[in-house]
Amino acid sequence: MKKRTNALLLILSFIILMVSCKKDIRGLEEDLRKFLGFEKPVHFPEPAYHFDTNPVTEAGFKLGRKLFYEPRLSRNNTVSCGSCHIQSSGFTHHGHDVSHGIDDRLGRRNAPPIMNLAWHGTFNLDGGVFDLDLQPVVPITTFEEMDETLDNVLEKLRAHPEYPSMFREAFGSPEITTATLLKALSQFMVMCISSNSRYDSVMRNEAVFTATEQAGYTIFQRKCASCHKEPLFTDISYRNNGIGIGFNGDPGRYGVTLDESDRYKFKVPSLRNLKYTAPYMHDGRFYTLDAVLDKYAGGMTYVQNIDPLLDKGNGQYGIELSAEERVQLKAFLNTLNDEHFVRNKLLAE
Amino acid sequence: MKSVIPSLLACSIFFAACKKEKTEPIFNDKNLAPLSVEFDNIVGGTNLYLNNTTYTNASGEDYTISLVQYYVSNFRVYKADGTSYTIPQNDSYFLVKESDPDTRFARLKVPEGDYTRLVFILGVDSLRSTLDVDQRTGVLDPSGGMDDGMYWGWNSGYIFFKFEGMSDVAPADGSGQHKFRYHIGGFGGYNAPTINNIREISIDLTAAGEAKVRKDRSSNIHLMVDIGKVLSGQNTISIATHPSVMFSDFSVHIADNLAGMFTHDHTEN
The missing domain is CATH 1.10.760.10 (Cytochrome c-like domain)
Structure with a gap:
């Protein structure tokens, strides 16, 4: 009796599997055929773009x-x-x-x-x-x-x-x-x-961070997230991140607002896809991620309109980061690289 | 007797005509008639000629003018009793170009009536400056080139007033020309407040002639626009000190001068 039940279950599950497979394949085919237009990733906020006057077809x-x-x-x-x-x-x-x-x-x-x-x-x-x-x-x-x-x-x-x-x-x-x-x-x-990085999979409960990535995520949330806000990893504000005035003296946001308090401020860049997007900063002065972290961790001095979040309160500016923390933070940042985005044929020439 | 009747008749016709002339039609914003505003660019007491005429500003600097272009928009007319009519937004933007005489008229349609005041702005209002690109057609199309274009791409917004020319006191630019360039704009900022160089111009028409707008004729408000005031208005601008003024705090001084360029010369009714 038990054997028969097992066999029945097996057959049943096989049928279910077949049906679901078939459905999956059909769904995939439909996806390939059908253009889906703009779809907001589930863990993203509402978009700012005015789709009402320009719907994507x-x-x-x-x-x-x-x-x-x-x-x-x-x-x-x-x-x-x-x-x-x-x-x-x-x-x-x-x-x-x-x-x-x-x-x-x-x-x-x-x-x-x-x-x-x-x-x-x-x-x-x-x-x-x-x-x-x-x-x-x-x-x-x-x-x-x-x-x-x-x-x-x-x-x-x-x-x-x-x-x-x-x-x-x-x-x-x-x-x-x-x-x-x-x-x-x-x-x-x-x-x-870009919404298909390893980070995004974790946020959608499709994967879990490694212990090192998780430690890095915690550091990120504590020390970086106020400007590099999830899930876009930018709060789309304009800030002076303390790297110093560039060789060309670019005044940044001041040129647009003519407000002295905006001098040397630039848009907070996203931390997504850093693997593919070096060099970094508004003038590309840092060729590696380590050079960026070196600047934050040690080499920062006061500059007009430096962001108050970088003020350590003891006359020093920057973000404390131990050697171990750096390894962990970089492991987390690595989860923000979205290979699907850089290879997506839909976006290719 | 025989000769009196025709002359009486003629007389009564004459009076009737006069009476008709004097009676102002009842204001009806559906009963529109043509009204044009003419922007006649001058420098001081002389006509403006591009390129080959030398003018002198209040700083004693000689200069010639190669380009004058400006937006006038958001026209409104007022009657003596305060009744006003605002031209619909979509028909209210004009780009006056000295190089193209046809552009010197802003051709409007307003209700029949006698108007004693004309109000418009020099520039493009902030609302239109931030509208969807679908609404930026005609003179507001941002497709013009760097040379005669009236749009700033890098700092989304229109150049309200563009004025260029040559002066020996201007430093030589990359091409070796002693050129001055004044590109005045700035609608106040989209999401962060900044300079607002929009200027409202209000013209009293009572002294030099009300605009009597009727369907069977074409009333024309003839304005003189003294381009000399750009440099020599309420603020004295030196070309040597400021050969190039674009989006900057200083541009406000020039915008203030621009507001004083317009005077009503006469009205053709």
């Missing part, structure tokens, strides 16, 4: 992706957005402290990542742009980047054999305007979501 996203990798956006058709925002480098310009744009002209800041921008309400290291739709105007028209005018870009796209029909599919009209050009680019950019 498959046609709009694909158009935006083509435009993102389109060198016609630059004066002599040599530089695309993807030139300095390289997916395999977490959409930054790996290995470049400041980026070189058209004619190898050098900019003055490190290229920030195109990552989780749907949650940002201000853009660039100084926050001078307040709508993602308006952001591409900056690199397109900047002398050191693409050195082109939007008018010329629109003309080039209108004369292109493919774009008018792609714009019609995306926006209902083959007419290419400033607004539709910028909105298509936004549709691609908001889809550049």
